[in-house]
Each structure stands twice: as structure tokens, then as C-alpha cells.
Amino acid sequence: MSRHNHNLFDSANAYSMYGNSRRSDASSMSDEPFPGPREFTLPLHTQTSSDRISSSDFNESEEQYTHSRAASSTFQRSSKISSATSNSGDYGDATNLVAITEGQRLVIAIDYGTTFTGVAIVFVPVDEKTAKLSDIKVLREWNSSYNEDKVPSAYSYTKPRASEEQWGTSFSEDAEIMVYTKLELDAQESVIGELDMILDNLDGMKDLSSEYVVSSKGEPDYTPKKPDLVVLDYMKKIFERVWKYLGVYDQALLLSLPVDIIITHPVVWSYRARNATYRAVTLAGFNGDKFPRLENIKMLAEPEAAAVYTARYLKEEEPDKTVLEKNDTFILCDAGGGTVDVVTFRVLETEPSLELEQIGEPHSRKCGSVFIDGEFKTWLRDELLGPDDYEKLEPNSKKRIKPHSTTGRKMRDVMKSFVEHKCRFTGDEKADHRFTIELPAEFEGLSIQDYVDEGLLKLDCNDMMLLFEKCVDEIVALVKRQEKEVMTKYDDQGIARIKSILMIGGFGESIFLQNVIREQMEVNDITIHRPATSWSAVLRGAALYGIDKSRLKNYVRTQRFPNYYAVARDTEETQGAGLAQYQDPITGKFMGKSRLTWIVHRGDLAFEDWNLSQETLLAFTFRENDEKNFTISIYKYLRKDNILPTRVRPNDPELENVLAIPISFSNVKLDSLDMYKSSGAREPYYQCVVSLYLTWRNESLEATVVWNNNVIYPVTAGGMI
Structure with a gap:
């Protein structure tokens, strides 16, 4: 197996999410953050030579999108964060309800990610500034039997065969599933990204061949919709689940409560991507039409939320492993499915509540775990099977292999097995001696020296390390760059040296990634820590942020x-x-x-x-x-x-x-x-x-x-x- 120039893709559970396997918070791979500095952007909409055009982006009824006059949104850009939390806990199904009364307010946190999406709901007294983590109800009622803290960010326009819902984990066998659409929101910021998506659409729709148009009967599996509209359709499903959860409460009382909604986003994300997410969430139903007393919609950078939660979790839930003291400086590495964010924080206070200050500038790269899957698929096509045989696994893929695209049944089955191996990979040759993946029936008699035996694909530890290599190298480079910049800039200001790296996000749970970072940073006496709830740290931190809104200052107020x-x-x-x-x-x-x-x-x-x-x-x-x-x-x-x-x-x-x-x-x-x-x-x-x-x-x-x-x-x- 040789190295490629292609990037790699997935967030641990991104393919097992379509099957029946489930992961606990402490062992799943997630999604998250985002890339690139703010770029110059072209106008949002193309013009035609005709005298009039229809607004194509979010062509929805404006009545769906009514905000109360008091409602506004806030983009978190402050350098100081403070809040107060408590313990976590396992939150049950929608019947495990808390009592609500007058004098309370409702906080809804939404973490839309590359591979997984989560929602947290909190009822707190209007004047309360702190809450226990056990007060935060992480929604787990998703598709039928799927009950996890997050649901896959996946959607299909294929007509269901029976009772399939065609989103999350509920798909028909023949479904063409849209995955990693969040990455495409930012891809539209460049001409190359825009052209790439056009080519993908043409591939998916068979270059608009008449045979395909006729056979689809007006309902093609591969949607011609833009990514932002796919996200909108997906968020409507999320809202339906939230509304169903809230529907068991007394509606008159519920609708009388003040409401704050917090939407997380990558640390470095273009206006266009933020706007697309904001519009999708609000048009889906999280607006003043559904919540008459909506007071604020706030947008919060993911590492800010994760830092508040993770630092407090370690302080309060794992006191025997306390790693943070006043004036300590630590790096937060939020390694998700799409991107990886690295930010440095200093502990200003630990009592009576934890208060953090961001140090230096954050760094972000598209090197999340979804890119490992892309590397695996590229290797399958270019070096093992060849384009013709590979197309049996994934049609329309001779030209490009990308993370943000569709996936069919055969490739989903292969990737489900690969992701399970990837999640368990440690880099230990004894423990990771051999990984096997059963190829579809078409490959039953296929044998390739060293790799395939009668349709059974075999990978060893070195093969997996090569697939991980590029992503892990980029993450290590991000961490080292962050450490160097912070220490160079602040060394003469009396700021303590960096002592810890806190790993959160789905990819942050990878033992192999942790081991490599630990090995690379040991020379500087920096230790690695990961909370048990790292997969949902951003979501839970966003909920805490909504609770502590009066204590967090320096926001840039926004409206629509x-x-x-x-x-x-x-x-x-x-x-x-x-x-x-x-x-x-x-x-x-x-x-x-x-x-x-x-x-x-x-x-x-x-x-x-x-x-x-x-x-x-x-x-x-x-x-x-x-x-x-x-x-x-x-x-x-x-x-x-x-x-x-x-x-x-x-x-x-x-x-x-x-x-x-x-x-x-x-x-x-x-x-x-x-x-x-x-x-x-x-x-x-x-x-x-x-x-x-x-x-x-x-x-x-x-x-x-x-x-x-x-x-x-x-x-x-x-x-x-």
C-alpha cells in the first residue's frame, strides 16, 4: 500500500451509523470543526439574462421564518469564557422528563456536525446562572431503535420501500445517502469547490441522460438540490424530533417560557457557511413562529463550548485526575469527523466557578477522521481493485472520490466494517495484527496476493497506519504550531507553560491518535487527557453557555x-x-x-x-x-x-x-x-x-x-x- 495525494474521510461511526451497531459516548467517533480563514466570496446568486429571476436559495415560505422582534442571534467571539456546571449522566428516552413550572426558561443547544448531530434541552429558572450537567437532557430519541446522544448527519431522497424514514439511521436497502453535507457548505466558498459540486451532481444524475430522467419518474435518488437545502431538509427532521419531545409538556406553559437557542459552528468558518446553517436551523422550525417568546439565537464556536464543558467536567467529575489549576494553560484539540480545531486556554479562576481565557489565535484544518475513509476508498480503487471493479462497489466514482457525496448499500457495508476496525485501531502490531473485511458477493472468488482471499479483504497494522498517517500528521502539526505560537508570543508575559492537551470530539477518542500526540509531546512534559463524554462535549458545553448567558460577555450581536x-x-x-x-x-x-x-x-x-x-x-x-x-x-x-x-x-x-x-x-x-x-x-x-x-x-x-x-x-x- 503506497501513499496518495488524496485526503481521507469519516468520523468513526459515520458508516456504522447506517447499521444497527451503536457506540457509547466514550467510544464513538464524531464530527465537528472547520477550516480556512475568511475568504473573499463571489455574490451568492447567479444572474440570468432574463428580466426576472426567482430566489433559489431557501425558496421557502417566509411565514415559516418569523422571529419575535426581541429575537436576535449572537456570534461568540469573546476571549473570556466562564460558566458553572456539574455532573453528566446517562439521559434516558423522552419519557424521562423533568417538571417545568412558570418562572423557568428553555435552552436548546444544536450541534450540527459533519457526521453526527445532537440536540440538548435544559429547563432552568429565569434567574439561574448555573446548572448541573444532569439537568441537561441530551435528546436520544431519534430513529425507531436508535438511542444515542447524536444521530448521523445523513439524508436520502430515495423513495422508501416500506417504513424507512430515509434520514439518520433509517434507510432502505437501495437508498442513495447524502453524507458529510456540512463540508459542502464551506466548499462553496471557492470556485473549485463550486465546480466540483456541479461535477458531482452531473455524475449523480448520470450527466442528465434521457434514460435516467425517464427512469427516475421525476424523483431522482441523487438530488439536484444545493447543499444548504439538503441541510434544511435534514434539520426539519431534527426539529420534528425536538418538537415531539417537547410535545409531552403542557403546551400553554411551554410556549409561555422564554427561549434561547444556541447553534454551534467551527472555529474558522465562512460567513456563507454560517449563514446557511443559521437559515437551515431557523427555517426548519427553531424560530419565533414555534417559540413565541424566543429571546436569542446565538452562534457559538465549537471549541469555546467544548472548553467550558471539558474543563469543568474534569474538575468536577474526575477530581482524582484534576489537571487544571489557576493560571494553568492547556490546549484543546477538538478532533471531529470533518475538521480539527486547536485552541489554547488559560485558567483564570477555579472557584467559585471555572473561568477561562482564550490565548492566541485558534487553528483549524480539514483533517478529521472522515478523510481516512476517503484514503481507504482511494486505495481500493487505484491500487487494489482498479476503476472497473471498484465501480461495482460505488457507481459513478471513476472520476473522483470525495467525503461529501452519496453512498450506496454495498459501499456502506464495506465502510461499516472498515470504520469498526478504524475505531479500535491502536497502532500496536500485536493487538492490531490483522483486520478483515468481507467484500460483496460480486467479489466472492476474487484473490489478490497479500490482500484479498476469496473475497475477504485483509489489512495489517502497517496498512492502517498508512491510512491514518496524513490526518494524524496534520493534527500533530496543528498542535505543535499552536504550542509554539502561544509560547513565543506570551512567554514574556508570565503565562505558565502549556501542561495539558484535552482531546475531545469523535476522532479525539482514537487511541492511535492519542498515542501519537502523546509520543510527540512527551519531550515537553505535556500530558493528554480525554473526558468520558468527549463525543458530546461541544453539545453539552453549548447548553451550559445558554444557561450562563448573563456571565459571558463580549459578544457580537446579530439579527436577521x-x-x-x-x-x-x-x-x-x-x-x-x-x-x-x-x-x-x-x-x-x-x-x-x-x-x-x-x-x-x-x-x-x-x-x-x-x-x-x-x-x-x-x-x-x-x-x-x-x-x-x-x-x-x-x-x-x-x-x-x-x-x-x-x-x-x-x-x-x-x-x-x-x-x-x-x-x-x-x-x-x-x-x-x-x-x-x-x-x-x-x-x-x-x-x-x-x-x-x-x-x-x-x-x-x-x-x-x-x-x-x-x-x-x-x-x-x-x-x-
Whole structure:
């Protein structure tokens, strides 16, 4: 078995989740965190040459998405965390209820992950700032006989054969299952990611062949829906289960309680991915329509939640193993199915309650356990079976193997066995001498030297180590980088050295991963610790955060945009492709005049801080002697429907020009700009690309424009550029 350049995929239980096997909190692999710095993003919606288009993203009834006026969301960005917890415990089914009374409030925590999703529910007195962990009810009533702290983040559009629910763990034998969709929310941030998903859709729908279209009878197994809409359909199932759980309570009393909802997200995640999650959760039913006294919807970074819970759990539930004292510094490694987050915290106080402070910047990579499965599948196809035989396992996979895709019955059975072996893998050659996986009936007579005997696939310890290698190496590099940066930056500030690494998340339960990190960090006298409930640490921490909301400060308040907003600009088009065209005298290109790019949709997540908001890039061109003053025009759609116009027409009754943003490049030195010359241009020209951010503050729309890393609007002291 040789190494590949491909990444690897899964989160421990990601395939056994489709079968009957179950894992306890202490032995399952989960999902989690996320990647990449905030990137420049293209407009959310493509425009057409027709005069009107329909808003395609979340084309749901707006009535489903009603918030109370008091409701707002909060993105956790504070450097200090504090809360108070107690013990955990095994939470039973929905009949194990707590009594609720007037004077209480309801906290709902939602942890949507790459491979698993969980929901926690807490009833606490309105003025209570602390609660026991035993007060946190982790929902375990999912599909029929599946009762675990989390349910697989899996969904299928295949028609059920009998009573299958086609989500979570309940699937028909022939189901094509959408898995790891969370990864695709962030993949849309890049052009390559967008193109990759288009190719996946074409593969899944047989390149739109007429035979496939006819045979599907309008209900294809492979959905053409975008990832955010798949997440919405999945979250509707989650909400149904939560609503069923809450349905046993006195409804008049339940609906009279104040409600806080906490949604977790990866530590570094794009606005678009956060917005897609926020919209899916709220449109699914977690909104003011269902909860009339909804006060807050808050978004919380996963490591923040995990740190609060894990540190307190070790302090209160495992006092004989106490590893944290005042002024201690520790690294939290949240290793899930999709990504791995590494963050450093310092203990400010241990009594009367635990208080933590984040140190330095967090780091995140897409190197979670789902990438190990992808490596295994790549090896099966490229080195063992070959593309033709591999297609018997997983049709439509000759071109690419990716974690976020669909999976059929045969591959699910193979991967279920592989994941079970992967979860138990320790790296000990004696304990992990041989792993066997039974291939489907088509391979019954197949034998390949050293690897396959009459359809029985055999892997040894070295084979498994090679499959783990890339992910584990990247995680070790993340941890070492975090340690080095923190100690380099804070060594002269009297901050104690890092003594512990707390491992949480499904992949964090891997004995092999723990052993490798322990071996790599022993030279620095750093110890490894993992709480028994590490799989659900993020979920439980989010619930604690909701309980302790008055004690946690420094949040960036957010709301939802109440309207559709577009930027009007002249855009390059094919000659004759649309109305109101002209040939640009500067570039020689054919342009569509006053085209609308809808950068904000009604219900989108709105931040007061422009640094957290969606970025839209706008280009301005001019020649040396041209006027260099421009106006960015922002329009609001006045109608209640979502049939949005694509251009500004004179005296258009559907549009209102709500912002006219003046910008000027008059004082810019031309020799500092790039010069362009196109075949249709008579003389060279220059171009400046600015970033536009829309925010919602004090019930009004505001804009920020950034160029060359400087805010040029609103204008501060010193005037325009």
C-alpha cells in the first residue's frame, strides 16, 4: 500500500451509523470543526439574462421564518469564557422528563456536525446562572431503535420501500445517502469547490441522460438540490424530533417560557457557511413562529463550548485526575469527523466557578477522521481493485472520490466494517495484527496476493497506519504550531507553560491518535487527557453557555436581514445576451447596464460587525485622465415575494435606492496600480477592486467599503483616499 495525494474521510461511526451497531459516548467517533480563514466570496446568486429571476436559495415560505422582534442571534467571539456546571449522566428516552413550572426558561443547544448531530434541552429558572450537567437532557430519541446522544448527519431522497424514514439511521436497502453535507457548505466558498459540486451532481444524475430522467419518474435518488437545502431538509427532521419531545409538556406553559437557542459552528468558518446553517436551523422550525417568546439565537464556536464543558467536567467529575489549576494553560484539540480545531486556554479562576481565557489565535484544518475513509476508498480503487471493479462497489466514482457525496448499500457495508476496525485501531502490531473485511458477493472468488482471499479483504497494522498517517500528521502539526505560537508570543508575559492537551470530539477518542500526540509531546512534559463524554462535549458545553448567558460577555450581536438587498453595477455580458447593453469605451467589452446582484436575502444572518459579514467584490476601471469618483448603489426589494428583478429600470416601483455610497480614487498614485490593456481598448486602463460589506445595526442597513486593507467608507478623519 503506497501513499496518495488524496485526503481521507469519516468520523468513526459515520458508516456504522447506517447499521444497527451503536457506540457509547466514550467510544464513538464524531464530527465537528472547520477550516480556512475568511475568504473573499463571489455574490451568492447567479444572474440570468432574463428580466426576472426567482430566489433559489431557501425558496421557502417566509411565514415559516418569523422571529419575535426581541429575537436576535449572537456570534461568540469573546476571549473570556466562564460558566458553572456539574455532573453528566446517562439521559434516558423522552419519557424521562423533568417538571417545568412558570418562572423557568428553555435552552436548546444544536450541534450540527459533519457526521453526527445532537440536540440538548435544559429547563432552568429565569434567574439561574448555573446548572448541573444532569439537568441537561441530551435528546436520544431519534430513529425507531436508535438511542444515542447524536444521530448521523445523513439524508436520502430515495423513495422508501416500506417504513424507512430515509434520514439518520433509517434507510432502505437501495437508498442513495447524502453524507458529510456540512463540508459542502464551506466548499462553496471557492470556485473549485463550486465546480466540483456541479461535477458531482452531473455524475449523480448520470450527466442528465434521457434514460435516467425517464427512469427516475421525476424523483431522482441523487438530488439536484444545493447543499444548504439538503441541510434544511435534514434539520426539519431534527426539529420534528425536538418538537415531539417537547410535545409531552403542557403546551400553554411551554410556549409561555422564554427561549434561547444556541447553534454551534467551527472555529474558522465562512460567513456563507454560517449563514446557511443559521437559515437551515431557523427555517426548519427553531424560530419565533414555534417559540413565541424566543429571546436569542446565538452562534457559538465549537471549541469555546467544548472548553467550558471539558474543563469543568474534569474538575468536577474526575477530581482524582484534576489537571487544571489557576493560571494553568492547556490546549484543546477538538478532533471531529470533518475538521480539527486547536485552541489554547488559560485558567483564570477555579472557584467559585471555572473561568477561562482564550490565548492566541485558534487553528483549524480539514483533517478529521472522515478523510481516512476517503484514503481507504482511494486505495481500493487505484491500487487494489482498479476503476472497473471498484465501480461495482460505488457507481459513478471513476472520476473522483470525495467525503461529501452519496453512498450506496454495498459501499456502506464495506465502510461499516472498515470504520469498526478504524475505531479500535491502536497502532500496536500485536493487538492490531490483522483486520478483515468481507467484500460483496460480486467479489466472492476474487484473490489478490497479500490482500484479498476469496473475497475477504485483509489489512495489517502497517496498512492502517498508512491510512491514518496524513490526518494524524496534520493534527500533530496543528498542535505543535499552536504550542509554539502561544509560547513565543506570551512567554514574556508570565503565562505558565502549556501542561495539558484535552482531546475531545469523535476522532479525539482514537487511541492511535492519542498515542501519537502523546509520543510527540512527551519531550515537553505535556500530558493528554480525554473526558468520558468527549463525543458530546461541544453539545453539552453549548447548553451550559445558554444557561450562563448573563456571565459571558463580549459578544457580537446579530439579527436577521428583514429584506432583500442588491448592489447595482454594470457587468460584462455576451453581446446581445440582454437588454440595455453598451460597449465600454474603457475596456471595449460589452456590458449590461445597472444589473442587480442580490447579495443579501431576506432572513440572512446579519452581523453588526462588518468583519464577520459577507464580502462582495466590486471592480472599478478608469484611464489616466478619467474621472475617478464612483457611487455604489444599494437597492431594496419592496415586494413580499422572492421573484427578484435582475436590473434597475427607470422609476421601478419594486425597488428603492436605500444607499448611495461615494468612493473616490482621485488621490491614488497610478504607478501603484496594475495597468491593463485589452484588445478592444484604445489605451491602457487601471482597475481597483473593493470589498463591500453590509451590516444591520439599530434597525437600519449600513455599509462598509474596504480597499487595499483600508476602510474607505464610511469616511473617517483624513477623508477619501
